[in-house]
Amino acid sequence: MKGSLKACIGLFSTMTLLAGCVDMPHPFGDPGPEGRRLALTTPPPRLAVPTPPDSLLDNTASALWAREVATQLVDQSLPAVAQPAKPGDWWLKLSATLQGSDVTPHYVVMMPNGEARGHWDAAPVPASVWAQGEKPVLSSLAAASAPQISSVLTGIQAAMMQADPHSLKRRPAKVYFKGVKGAPGDGNVSLARAFTASFPDRHDQLQSTPKDADYSVEAIVTVSDGPAGTTGHPSQHIEISWRTVAADGKEAGAATQLHDIDAHSLDGPWGDVAMAAASEAAGGVHQIITNYSGRDHKPLPPETPATKK
Template structure:
């Protein structure tokens, strides 16, 4: 008799208020995320796990200010989760060339991403700065310029990675993600089993495939259910707070994100059979997990169109 009202109340959580995608990873482009041994061997000219940012030799700045600018660029890129390093580019490195040109009394900063083969892969320009202010090398000005440039550089790197994935037949742009589901723990009643079965059925599609072992899995997913006593509801009945956290980790065990469902229910209402509640919760969770996997892997990112190759003189 109570199952229909319970489903209605729980679905309210899962719909408008219940699904929260957690982890800063969701907004991270991961342009230089290590693709693993197999990915490195299969990808075309794969990027390394860092981006070198050498001090610019020609930037219309003094030596000290040029060093400060390169350090500011590194700090701003790290804030964008791009693993940049302030050091000279070495053989095999991707690197960021900093430069500047004068136009109409202003200095325009220029940022070029260079491949290990010495080819300019992308070039972005910053906003013009009055020439006198630029030449003065004010630290706050240089920091502001770096912060303004970082998001555009990160987007370019994301597009470069997406283009490489497009050309790699083994990337997640061309096959389903292999996902190991470790199951559900902590749910009352038959929730552990019911949620696990419903989630496994809901996640399978052309983009995601559930497998029974963690071997060679691209991602692993687990769910932790927590039930705690809450304050009485508006009707005066005892309440419980229900939390489901669907955690996603990559092949290296690094957290890719989490989908969290929150809801208040009548106390002990889920101590027995979950039924349709498990199905509704699992379907919503599957959508959240799919979003985590897509954003973290970059399989939905738009490739940066190839430009005319421009060779960089040897350093």
Template sequence: MIRVFLVRRAAGLIGAAGLLALSGCLDVPHPFRDPGRLGRSLAANAPPARLAVPTPPAALLGDAAAREWSHDVAAALLDQSVPAMAQPIRAGDWWLRLGAVTRGGQVIPTYSVMTPSGAVRSTDEGAGVSAAAWAAGDPATLRLAARQAAPGIAASLTGIQADQMDHDPRSLKHRAARIWFAGVRGAPGDGDVALARAFAAALRDASDAVQNTSHDADFTVSCVVTVSDGPAGTTGHPQQHLQLVWRVVDSAGKEAGAATQLHDIDAHTLDGHWGDVAVAAAQEAAGGVRQVVSRYSGRDNVPLPPPGGAPVVANSQR
């Protein structure tokens, strides 16, 4: 799984006390990972939870080197959170067709994403490789070619998923995400109530709808607040560490991401009313949660146009 760590800062959350940092730990979606019931509902023809990488029959390599290259490509794609498997094609598989052509005295590796019906959905080319090293099946050369190509292939897969979502009226590209907010616990003073009210108000927009039940929710959000003793402080006043963790899970209960807010405060300053602090913290958290939902669902990803503008049926049988 690919993890993207974001750090955002907003002033004025604790008055003159300083800054409250929000860091979001976000899951970047890939269409060949099994995303559970939610993900399978995002596109009418979502790809299955694997990408087959068969041994190429015509890649200007010997049999052993061709097998090694397919394993190298599968391993490099796993590093990009694409569950690729170096195996023969099975019914219903999306798969990656490996190949190679000579151009300008070099070998150019090629990578075509294929639908189960055998149609080319996208094609990427790798960097030029020494023809002699390629023909010799040099292991380092094959591994390097696979590592260099993997990010582009993963990006193509994400674009394919986005195109499918774009054509599916049920996907989150065409409706607001249904979010059940399970509340806040652990905050001192009136923080549980104040944060919950402020967050529910801050999250509602055209992209996200907060509902009062978990039934049919796309995502569930909850927040846990912890307060622990800190250092004495530069002026001799006792300090406390304040941490707010806003956790987002999908409809299958899988972790979609989390946004964590951290701050050192004068001890017990939030033991009573949170007031504007709750509003500012909730607005910041809503932005982080919105990014988690967008990244995990892929609703903001740019669709990859079908080759030649022709529609592609994702899961048709060969």
């Protein structure tokens, strides 16, 4: 058994980070009651994109531009809606100006208090082309502009987090570890002990109860029979999924470890395998929390006269 365990220490060298942990901005995600308490300035869960009155387009083309922008923002995982802005809404102000023989589209994010943030211009379009208001042109413009809009919204969220002493930019995340289930041998206990030892750092701290936790983590181990292998020895497929859930109950992500092992080689003590797996998983969970919370995003600088056009 000892030899088998040593051979397995490297089996967790590949880890997959599943949905929710990608580096995706969440400037308009509703964090639930606990999340709202921890980030008091969280924006509402929608960005309005009204039809622009100053677009140098007719009404039909202006409405089409707003719809195309909203569609592209949804593709960026931002819940934008092409509709008039209501009191208390965040909204995107679109406009365009004629400069010589070209038209320059403008974008501004408007906050609920009326403050304008993130002024920027798209690439100029020939005025003769712009005036036609054709869908391919407006769709291409929206697709090119959506990443910049997303970046500005992420920067605004980061600036708000920076100003909030309760946000995860200003304090460590509180994490409740629910333990390990389904492991053969002593894996449930060994993995839990190893994760508890490996996980805490200056960014994330473990706590013994779920009360007021920002995130909870639970590991689920699944073992299934695998192919006989090239040497005819039976094998098993092992999967360890470290599921990370935010305070509002939404899954922030899952770090999943996969490997084929000699059959029943982990039916006894896990030994160093537990420490190797848990140490790698701890890094994956740190990344999930960082990406989901947005705590590493760079704050958008304050507006200056030079950026206001």
